[in-house]
Amino acid sequence: MKTLSTIKLLAVASLLFINISCKKEQETMRFAIPNAANFQSLRNKALHDLTQNKTFNSEDGIVFTSVKGTKVTIPAGCLEDLDGNPVSGEVQLSFVEIYDKGNMVVTNKPVMGRNQDGDLLPLVTGGEFDIQITQGTKILKSPCSYSVVVPANLTGDLDYGMVLWQGNINADGNLEWDTADKEAGQERGLRADEKTNSYNIWNGQFGWTNVDRFYSHTGPKTQIKVAVPNVYNNENSAVYLAYEDQPNLLAQLDTYNEAENFFSEHYGFVPVGIKLHVIFTSESNGSIVYAIREVTIADGSVVNISESDLNTTSQSQLITLINALN
Structure with a gap:
């Protein structure tokens, strides 16, 4: 009988120990093990929330004014598919604009640019933008220049040191910036306009674009x-x-x-x-x-x-x- 009682006591003690251990583990583990796919989904949602869409006819072009007042002008008849074939009919513009570090964090769109030595260094931004135009599932490009006019007051005073940057998503999924030089015969650039207190961009390439200078x-x-x-x-x-x-x-x-x-x-x-x-x-x-x-x-x-x-x-x-x- 004593042996049976001892066994019962040990069983109860074991259950109590397991219960206490589980409670302690629940108390110390305040968060679930992080999941990379879930983390990326949060970033994707944040970017989706910032995306503005507009449908227009390729033959007509478009003058699109964003919710922040940035103006995108795409000339009439100035779109083609990736094989160089002219496009007609309805197309869709997708536009993202980011001016603040809060939205940079949640979308994972920091401002880090390559210098002449290839070093990745912090930038001061006057706004970063993603412009995409599609027709159905087809991604379109522009054989001529389009323009973007960015109000300088969205990021402070007009800064004459700003230049144009082109963004690329690297192998780690992070956005990094390179100065937008001439490419494939296209002219691109930026001018700080004192009269309109704006940054005037001309470009022939869609995708991520940035108004920036290196932090000094x-x-x-x-x-x-x-x-x-x-x-x-x-x-x-x-x-x-x-x-x-x-x-x-x-x-x-x-x-x-x-x-x-x-x-x-x-x-x-x-x-x-x-x-x-x-x-x-x-x-x-x-x-x-x-x-x-x-x-x-x-x-x-x-x-x-x-x-x-x-x-x-x-x-x-x-x-x-x-x-x-x-």
Whole structure:
């Protein structure tokens, strides 16, 4: 009887131990294991929410004014398919415009440009745009120039240092920018117009376009590390930098060290002594997970983000939080 009672007591104790252990695990694991596909879906949704569409006749061309006041003019009869055949009939314009770092984060469209040495460095933007024209499933191109007029007051004062950039999605799925030089005989460029307080773009290539210049800082710079919890990596999360007093700049840490679980970058572009906000984003069961840390950069700074720093939020709330950063 004593043996039977002992066995019963051990069984009850085991059940209690398992129950307590499960409760502790539930308490410590505040978020689901992040999923790369879910994270990309959040970004796709954010980009879809910004997409403006307009149907028009190719023979007529179009003058399209966006919700922010940017004007896109595509001349009549100036569209063809990718084989060079002229297009007629109804076509659809898709237009995306981004001016603030909040929308840059949720869509993963930071402003990082290649310099003459091939280094990827932060830019100050006057607006980034994606223009696509399709007919059914066909992607169309333009054999002649179209124009875009961007109000400068969407990003502050008119900046005469701005130039035109063309965007490309790299192998990691990140948008990076190159200066838009002449290509295939096409003229493209940008002019800051004082009379209309606008940036006037002419271009012959659809896709991502940006009004930008390199961020300038004369002091010393450093390479920083942002350490994240073990379950996060560069496929299911991302790290961005928002500089103090630079509302039109969003840098990205585009390298990830799997052995030590930290994000960084190649070139050591972060100014020593400045204040910035480190912005971490990921997902949990399809919801946005984020952390924002304010830091002052020292030489070789390491910023640690722990699970206790993380919170969930909505897309619109995260945009508001980021745009409110000084």
